[in-house]
Amino acid sequence: MNNKDLQLSRRGFLVKSFSAISVVYVIPNLFTHAEAAKPLDQKVSSSTKWAMAVDVDKCVSGCTACVDACIEENGLYGFDRPETDSQWIRKIKIQDIKTDKVTTLPMMCQHCENPPCCDVCPTGASFRRIDGIVMVNQHTCIGCRYCMMACPFKARSFVHENLTEQLTNAPRGKGCVESCNFCANRIDHGSDTTACEEACQKEGHQAISFGDLSDSESRVNKALRKKDHKRLRADLMLKQRVTYTGF
Amino acid sequence: MCKFINSALIIIITLNPLSSSAHDGEKHVMKGHSKADMLDQCVEPTEMMQKEHFVFLYHQRDETVIDGIRTKQHSLANCIDCHVSYDEIGEPIPVTDDGQFCQACHVKTAVNIDCFTCHATVPRGKPMKSNKSVILEDQVENILISLEETNHE
Amino acid sequence: MKKLIFGKYLIDPKIFWSQFILLGFFIFLGFLSSLYMEHEGHYITGMNNQIVWGMPHMFAVLLIVIASGVLNIASLSSAFNKVPYKPLAPLSALLALAFLVAGLVILVLDLGRPNRLIVAMTTFNFKSIFAWNIFLYSGFALVLIIYIWTMLDREVNSFSKSVGTFAFAWRIILTTGTGSIFGFLVAREAYATAILAPLFIVMSLSYGTSVYYLTLRAINIKFKTYMSDELIENFRSLTIIFLFAHLYFLFLYHITNLYIAKHINFEIFILSSGGFYTFAFWVGQVFIGIILPLIIIFSNKLSIKSSMKLSSILILIGSFAAMYVIIIGGQAYPLTIFPDHIIIESSFYDNVVHNYIPSIYEFILGLGGVALALIIVLIGITNFYILPTSVISKDTVTSDNTDK
Numbered sequence: 050m051n052n053k054d055l056q057l058s059r060r061g062f063l064v065k066s067f068s069a070i071s072v073v074y075v076i077p078n079l080f081t082h083a084e085a086a087k088p089l090d091q092k093v094s095s096s097t098k099w100a101m102a103v104d105v106d107k108c109v110s111g112c113t114a115c116v117d118a119c120i121e122e123n124g125l126y127g128f129d130r131p132e133t134d135s136q137w138i139r140k141i142k143i144q145d146i147k148t149d150k151v152t153t154l155p156m157m158c159q160h161c162e163n164p165p166c167c168d169v170c171p172t173g174a175s176f177r178r179i180d181g182i183v184m185v186n187q188h189t190c191i192g193c194r195y196c197m198m199a200c201p202f203k204a205r206s207f208v209h210e211n212l213t214e215q216l217t218n219a220p221r222g223k224g225c226v227e228s229c230n231f232c233a234n235r236i237d238h239g240s241d242t243t244a245c246e247e248a249c250q251k252e253g254h255q256a257i258s259f260g261d262l263s264d265s266e267s268r269v270n271k272a273l274r275k276k277d278h279k280r281l282r283a284d285l286m287l288k289q290r291v292t293y294t295g296f
Numbered sequence: 297m298c299k300f301i302n303s304a305l306i307i308i309i310t311l312n313p314l315s316s317s318a319h320d321g322e323k324h325v326m327k328g329h330s331k332a333d334m335l336d337q338c339v340e341p342t343e344m345m346q347k348e349h350f351v352f353l354y355h356q357r358d359e360t361v362i363d364g365i366r367t368k369q370h371s372l373a374n375c376i377d378c379h380v381s382y383d384e385i386g387e388p389i390p391v392t393d394d395g396q397f398c399q400a401c402h403v404k405t406a407v408n409i410d411c412f413t414c415h416a417t418v419p420r421g422k423p424m425k426s427n428k429s430v431i432l433e434d435q436v437e438n439i440l441i442s443l444e445e446t447n448h449e
Numbered sequence: 450m451k452k453l454i455f456g457k458y459l460i461d462p463k464i465f466w467s468q469f470i471l472l473g474f475f476i477f478l479g480f481l482s483s484l485y486m487e488h489e490g491h492y493i494t495g496m497n498n499q500i501v502w503g504m505p506h507m508f509a510v511l512l513i514v515i516a517s518g519v520l521n522i523a524s525l526s527s528a529f530n531k532v533p534y535k536p537l538a539p540l541s542a543l544l545a546l547a548f549l550v551a552g553l554v555i556l557v558l559d560l561g562r563p564n565r566l567i568v569a570m571t572t573f574n575f576k577s578i579f580a581w582n583i584f585l586y587s588g589f590a591l592v593l594i595i596y597i598w599t600m601l602d603r604e605v606n607s608f609s610k611s612v613g614t615f616a617f618a619w620r621i622i623l624t625t626g627t628g629s630i631f632g633f634l635v636a637r638e639a640y641a642t643a644i645l646a647p648l649f650i651v652m653s654l655s656y657g658t659s660v661y662y663l664t665l666r667a668i669n670i671k672f673k674t675y676m677s678d679e680l681i682e683n684f685r686s687l688t689i690i691f692l693f694a695h696l697y698f699l700f701l702y703h704i705t706n707l708y709i710a711k712h713i714n715f716e717i718f719i720l721s722s723g724g725f726y727t728f729a730f731w732v733g734q735v736f737i738g739i740i741l742p743l744i745i746i747f748s749n750k751l752s753i754k755s756s757m758k759l760s761s762i763l764i765l766i767g768s769f770a771a772m773y774v775i776i777i778g779g780q781a782y783p784l785t786i787f788p789d790h791i792i793i794e795s796s797f798y799d800n801v802v803h804n805y806i807p808s809i810y811e812f813i814l815g816l817g818g819v820a821l822a823l824i825i826v827l828i829g830i831t832n833f834y835i836l837p838t839s840v841i842s843k844d845t846v847t848s849d850n851t852d853k
Contacts, residue, residue, distance in 0.1 A: 143793060150603045192562045210489065212413075224413070
């Protein structure tokens with residue numbers, strides 16, 4: 050065995066393993082995480098209250114970072130058939146009829162505390178997780194689409210065709226209804242941000258703030274303290290966890 | 297002796313098929329077989345798994361969807377990660393293809409499975425990393441990824 | 450009190466088999482198209498994320514409404530003790546059963562995952578009116594089977610009145626449930642009102658009577674059944690009452706919506722600016738379905754039989770238009786997510802009136818369902834003593850079930 054080669058490789062090994070260890074141990078600790086993150090084997094609890102606040106003033110017209118991030122995170126590829134392809138989050142441009150002010154905002158499942166979709170679902174597949182996430186249990190969804198009839202926000206999509214390229218972490222398939230689930234899988238793995246929020250922060254817009262309502266220092270609580278937020282269709286008294294400000 | 301252990305460690309860690317998984321666009325180091333081929337036993341005794349794997353899966357699926365429990369031991373994603381075979385160039389073969397792990401038995405026993413209309417049949421997409429409770433296996437995986445990256449440079 | 454003689458549908462086997470094969474062919478086509486829909490996914494249909502319920506639901510709801518409605522005739526004889534209708538009761542119950550089964554089959558075959566029917570039958574969310582309807586529908590089928598049994602078997606004949614009354618109560622609840630599927634949808638301007646339940650009930654009465662009359666007339670082409678002039682006269686007055694009731698509740702429904710400020714935009718859409726939906730409402734549901742039949746019945750230009758036949762056909766055409774307006778029209782109008790705002794742009798069609806162009810597969814599935822209802826009736830009347838052949842005086846001692 051050539052001694053020189055071995056020495057080089059040993060040196061290389063040390064350098065590489067040090068850099069690897071720093072990648073694993075040091076860099077993640079530079080960012081602070083919410084203390085709420087739960088171990089993988091623990092049930093979600095009602096002491097966590099996931100919520101999202103959208104500051105419409107900061108939302109930029111023409112930007113679709115949140116939509117793109119959602120598509121990437123959940124593997125929402127379509128078939129170029131806009132009428133039947135799924136959309137978990139979409140951008141809407143609205144104009145105030147009194148002031149003519151034009152605003153754009155992201156629209157997704159509003160995660161109601163009194164969700165009409167869960168009330169009408171015959172099998173209970175549409176359910177509200179104890180931490181406030183409204184989602185579809187696609188193991189018991191029979192595809193009747195009654196929840197889509199009931200939703201006041203058109204937040205849900207029906208999978209109209211065969212899918213083969215799903216992501217391991219985002220199962221979805223033909224014949225079931227699906228919608229935004231606040232990136233439940235990601236959150237259960239300890240993250241405290243959704244794909245759309247992350248993308249919005251990365252773009253520097255910071256229109257979306259996500260977090261735990263029971264943690265007073267969470268981004269969502271900070272955003273809620275800063276401005277007065279309102280719920281869409283407040284007349285329906287659905288107590289959505291997604292709130293808006295600025296229009 | 298120390299040198300020998302070091303080089304042996306590198307070989308063991310880099311070539312250990314258990315500590316690597318497929319990622320987007322990346323060819324897998326394993327060719328022609330699956331990780332499970334290298335193991336004596338699955339997550340439970342083999343006989344139990346043959347008879348009751350679906351019980352574990354059913355149990356886990358409800359816990360995962362309703363209660364948000366994301367342990368790996370009985371998760372379908374983990375099953376596929378371990379049992380998926382790789383062809384000669386390192387591409388994963390869907391577990392539902394003829395003669396593959398799931399399909400082979402299920403054709404023989406004529407039991408139709410509904411898992412893969414929704415679930416991916418090969419490991420696809422970013423692996424989900426736990427931010428808080430980093431599992432040891434994941435750490436090794438991370439080291440390997442970064443090692444491979446620096447090697448490519 | 451007169452004694453009844455019930456008979457089987459005794460016709461030339463050639464005619465029976467040709468009818469059977471014709472209906473069977475449509476059922477086969479319907480089944481094929483549902484298989485194709487399930488295999489390819491719903492994108493091949495006209496339904497999409499905007500119009501989530503389409504033609505299969507129009508057929509299914511219509512058939513279920515009719516199923517409840519045709520039981521009228523039996524209810525008149527049992528719950529309301531109207532003796533003249535007694536001979537007509539078994540056919541009425543059979544029709545109800547057939548249309549109920551057919552409607553449910555369409556509904557199930559249109560599900561995204563019909564293979565999970567067992568999930569629907571075992572996992573219930575009792576807050577959902579849909580889950581309650583599963584019980585109402587399957588329970589109704591059971592009640593109808595028992596009712597038919599009590600009418601046909603002399604040993605249990607004494608129970609027939611009480612079972613019939615029970616069936617009457619059940620069908621009122623059932624149609625309330627069907628109407629409430631829509632009535633409980635608070636988010637949509639077209640639906641969120643309890644008036645839909647009684648509206649569905651009067652619609653069922655009107656459509657059911659027409660279907661019953663037409664079926665009996667169709668049977669009469671090849672096989673002589675009993676139907677006195679007095680009965681036809683009764684059918685005529687029933688039809689008139691139900692048409693007026695339908696008109697009344699329809700008026701009430703729309704006038705209520707006009708008064709609810711939140712719903713007024715939808716009302717303007719349906720009543721005046723909705724294009725084809727407005728056309729379907731005024732011409733289809735109101736004119737063809739209600740006004741024209743009334744004109745035909747009241748003007749004495751046609752004989753009573755042909756005026757009844759014609760108006761029944763028109764009522765059923767109108768019924769289809771009514772389903773279109775209620776189910777499709779209700780979804781076509783975009784949701785009001787932002788009051789005080791106009792939606793300028795959306796990738797998800799939040800600001801447009803949706804179009805619905807049904808595909809051939811959905812239509813054939815619906816037709817297959819109708820064929821299924823008719824084939825059940827055909828098999829029923831050829832194998833059981835269901836048709837009223839004649840009425841004889843009570844002094845004559847004869848068996849109820851004379852194979853004659």
